[in-house]
Amino acid sequence: MTGLPREDVPAYRVWALPGIPEVRAGDDLVKVIASAAGAEGLPGLADGDVLLVTSKIVSKAEGRIVRAADREAAIDAEAVRVVARRGTLRIVENRQGLVMAAAGVDASNTEAGTVLLLPEDPDASARALRAGIEDALGVEVGVVITDTFGRPWRSGLTDVAIGAAGVRVLDDLRGGLDTHGNPLNVTTVATADELAAAGDLVKGKTAGLPVAVVRGLPHVVGDDGTGARALVRAPADDMFRLGTSEAVREAMTQRRTIREFTDDPVDPGAVRRAVAAAITAPAPHHTTPWRFVLLESESSRTRLLDAMRDAWISDLRGDGFSERSIAKRVRRGDVLRNAPYLVVPCLVMDGSHTYPDERRNAAEREMFVVAAGAAVQNFLVALAGERLGSAWVSSTMFCADVVRSVLDLPAGWSPMGAVAVGRASGAARERPARSASSFVEVR
Structure with missing residues (x-):
């Protein structure tokens, strides 16, 4: 045998x-x-x-073998297209046409300060x-x-x-x-x-x-x-070369309003990539009517939220609400206070047209507001693609002057709410089933 x-x-x-x-x-x-x-x-x-x-x-x-103190820079040099990204991990197409992690750039089994291509x-x-x-x-x-x-x-x-x-x-x-x-x-x-x-x-x-x-x-x-x-x-x-349809549908499906976050820090690079997606939104007259104010320090977030809370309490008292009712409403702002990262999207009207007819001027502004909403939607979906939760809260719109003052923004910038960003502390609630046909009218 x-x-x-x-x-x-x-x-x-x-x-x-x-x-x-x-x-x-x-x-x-x-x-x-x-x-x-x-x-x-x-x-x-x-x-x-x-x-x-x-x-x-x-x-x-x-x-x-090349000298490279920064492996990321070596990956940039070898990559011709980013296929997918999650945090610092990148799947790219490299110059050899291979789709792989980090373009095949290897920092192991080579001298310190060098990488292997x-x-x-x-x-x-x-x-x-x-x-x-x-x-x-x-x-x-x-x-x-x-x-x-x-x-x-x-x-x-x-x-x-x-x-x-x-x-x-x-x-x-x-x-x-x-x-x-x-x-x-x-x-x-x-x-x-x-x-x-x-x-x-x-x-x-x-x-x-x-x-x-x-x-x-x-x-x-x-x-x-x-x-x-x-x-x-x-x-x-290649059915998944861009993955556009699948990726967008998945990100939109996964997007939820998240109200409770972990203490994990948010990668500023992920937020900036989401902003890059946001500014692809359509806009009137070939304008760019969006600005995104990123509150990356705890002190800037606290300063803004404290000023907004004071303004909100003052308004509610002026409207005759009881202190108990005011306290209950103010607690709704905790979603912003508990988030490790805040973004204030702003509308700018640069490039808008002015008409003698106020009705047309109102419609002009509505066009720009719609464009701002489209940008924020892109932003939220892109954050979901980065596995970041978010909540778009309208509160800054009710105290625009306070927001501009605290953040030292130009007079023409209109805050369009605030977006809380962070890692969800638990599983998101299931979205109620909705039939698209319920939202469609055909003529």
Whole structure:
């Protein structure tokens, strides 16, 4: 008994290559890998084998180490498009066309003050390794350069192919039949990714084994010139390239008025990104009638809210409310006082038209107010996309002069309420079911 399956049973072997030293800029990876593969006790390399090489050692050999005190700046330089962001985590499309976290910029296993970038052209790197191994050892192998990816809708990480040479990276089964005779219309197998994941099982993330060998799958090896670039979905076929419809619907569905917040600080960058979304709102006459006052210090929030409370109490007393009734109404402002961050959106009428007819002037202002509301709606939805809760409270509109005075705002700025921002302290209430047809009239 050999412990191996019969020859007619599909099977393959995969093993890691021990003994690979720390790779430095300028090292000859072909010599390093050939030496490790020929070590005593290992089967060596043979025609039809596939080499699975971690991108990190390729990057090091190619000198893709750069000085960067700020990793974020290095990510900016490598990214061509931000696909998704949550806090400091960014999923981006990098210059190689790969959509991944942090553009593949790695600050681990490299000297302090440096970061490691992905190979400039992973497919070219794979071709060079394949040709070098053939010259050095006289064997025809496939080469897959791998990197670690997260995946949408799935927890955990796995290795995938970012470069390949001499490997059939995709196995297109479309047009064939399954075992029941049904036509296969969409099945294309990512063979190179499957190889990368198989190698990761023996390489591991912390074992210091950056290269693995797969044997027993010679049918995947050959002169395939497409490279791993073929695994990158074309923009026209990518249903989630922008994710606009899905993301907006999800953010709008998740948006709730939150009245109780945790003490967790709010990322000012997240608020500024929400402002960037807010100012895409439509506005009359090609104007920009929005301003957002960000109250980031506790002292500024307390100063404003105290002044607003005093003004509100004065107004309520003037209206004849009892002290008990006044206290009850004032408590409604606690949602602002308990929030760790406040934003006061303001309307400016710069660029508005003036007419001799007051009716038209009133309509002009209404147009600008509607534009301000559209901007605040964008702002609230964008905050929800950042996993921040919010509550839009109208109180600043009832004491505009006080708000302008405390915040030292221009006379022409009209506060359009205040937005409390923070992390929700608990699950939001379920929104009552609403049928869109109840809000529609067709003529």
